[in-house]
Structure formats: structure tokens, C-alpha cells
Amino acid sequence: xxxxxxxxxxxxxxxxxxxxxxxxxxxxxxxxxxxxxxxxxxxxxxxxxxxxxxxxxxxxxxxxxxxxxxxxxxxxxxxxxxxxxxxxxxxxxxxxxxxxxxxxxxxxxxxxxxx
Amino acid sequence: xxxxxxxxxxxxxxxxxxxxxxxxxxxxxxxxxxxxxxxxxxxxxxxxxxxxxxxxxxxxxxxxxxxxxxxxxxxxxxxxxxxxxxxxxxxxxxxxxxxxxxxxxxxxxx
Numbered sequence: 001x002x003x004x005x006x007x008x009x010x011x012x013x014x015x016x017x018x019x020x021x022x023x024x025x026x027x028x029x030x031x032x033x034x035x036x037x038x039x040x041x042x043x044x045x046x047x048x049x050x051x052x053x054x055x056x057x058x059x060x061x062x063x064x065x066x067x068x069x070x071x072x073x074x075x076x077x078x079x080x081x082x083x084x085x086x087x088x089x090x091x092x093x094x095x096x097x098x099x100x101x102x103x104x105x106x107x108x109x110x111x112x113x114x115x
Numbered sequence: 116x117x118x119x120x121x122x123x124x125x126x127x128x129x130x131x132x133x134x135x136x137x138x139x140x141x142x143x144x145x146x147x148x149x150x151x152x153x154x155x156x157x158x159x160x161x162x163x164x165x166x167x168x169x170x171x172x173x174x175x176x177x178x179x180x181x182x183x184x185x186x187x188x189x190x191x192x193x194x195x196x197x198x199x200x201x202x203x204x205x206x207x208x209x210x211x212x213x214x215x216x217x218x219x220x221x222x223x224x225x
Binding site: 003004033035042043044045046047048056058090103104105106107108109 | 158159160161164201212213214215216217218
């Protein structure tokens with residue numbers, strides 16, 4: 001099976017702009033989670049989508065949003081970009097099994113630089 | 116709120132020596148614990164999870180609820196073990212996503 005893919009891999013934006021990142025999960029996986037990775041804060045959970053519904057959300061401002069489509073592909077959007085949004089954004093997919101923890105499979109990430 | 120602490124940013128050991136990567140957590144309920152590994156230029160991948168009680172690539176990790184720890188161990192380090200290791204926690208039921216520690220960079224010297 002093909003792994004989780006993320007596009008684009010690299011992105012440069014300026015403050016105040018908005019950005020959309022895309023994630024295609026492993027075929028058959030229905031859950032997609034997003035994480036932000038920075039040198040200072042490490043890996044932080046943004047949100048999780050399952051069957052087109054946001055199921056969980058981390059402690060991030062409302063500028064960070066996402067959605068999931070019927071084919072399980074997911075996008076995340078960051079509006080009014082700030083310098084501190086520069087980070088590696090990771091997407092992870094899983095196939096939730098009842099009564100068993102999900103194994104999350106990670107994509108390669110999108111490196112966002114805000115100037 | 117849950118928290119995962121990995122006290123060592125960097126750990127350097129010689130090939131053949133035992134390795135122990137420390138992980139401590141705080142969580143009021145019953146957590147699920149994981150170790151993830153990221154080799155150079157590769158994506159983050161699951162190494163092992165506590166509920167499986169498995170040994171992967173010679174690594175084991177035991178959940179100690181009394182000490183709230185989930186240390187990763189390997190009796191004899193190999194050069195290919197050099198990587199970033201992240202301990203992660205998830206609340207039972209999958210709420211709140213994964214909470215990661217800051218990671219430990221393991222370097223195995225020849």
C-alpha cells in the first residue's frame with residue numbers, strides 16, 4: 001500500500017497570508033490527524049478527522065482549521081499567517097478498530113516557512 | 116492535562132552497550148503509551164506500543180504505572196539504532212490525539 005502523502009512538501013508564505021495543506025491517507029484509512037512540529041514546542045496535536053467530522057482538537061487558535069472529504073483526504077488551513085506558524089506540519093492516518101488502539105502512520109510533512 | 120517528559124535530549128552510547136531511553140508521563144486516567152522513531156531522512160514511524168508487549172528490533176518497553184514511566188530499553192545497541200525517539204501518550208478512547216515528548220536523539224558510536 002502507498003503511504004500517507006502530503007502536498008506540497010515545501011511552502012513559503014508571508015505574514016498575513018493564508019495557506020492550505022493537503023493530506024492523502026493510506027487507502028482504507030478513515031481517520032486523519034494533524035500535528036505541528038517546531039524546535040521549541042516539539043510535536044503538538046492540532047486536530048483529528050474521522051468520517052468527515054472533526055473528532056478531537058488540540059489547543060490551537062481558530063486560525064487553524066481543517067476538513068475531511070468523503071474519500072478521507074484531508075486539508076488543513078491556516079489563515080492570517082504569523083511568523084510563529086513556521087513549522088513542519090505532519091499528517092497521520094489510521095484505521096480505527098473497535099476496542100483496539102489505532103496505529104497512526106505519518107506522512108513526510110509539509111515544511112511551511114512564514115516570512 | 117497529559118504530559119510526556121523525555122529528560123534526555125541527547126544520548127550517546129557505544130555499539131554493544133545497553134540503551135535506556137527514559138519516558139515519564141502524567142495523566143489522570145489509564146493511558147495508551149507508544150514509542151515512535153524517526154531515522155535520518157525518514158518519516159516518523161511506530162516502534163512499539165505498551166499494550167502489545169512486543170519486542171521490535173530488540174527494543175522493549177514496560178509500562179510502570181506506579182512510577183508513571185515507559186522507558187525504552189535494548190540490551191545491545193547497534194549503529195543502525197541511531198535516530199530520534201519520541202515517547203507518546205494517548206488517552207483511552209483516543210481523545211485529544213497523541214501527546215508527544217520532546218524526543219531523545221540517540222547516537223550509537225562505533
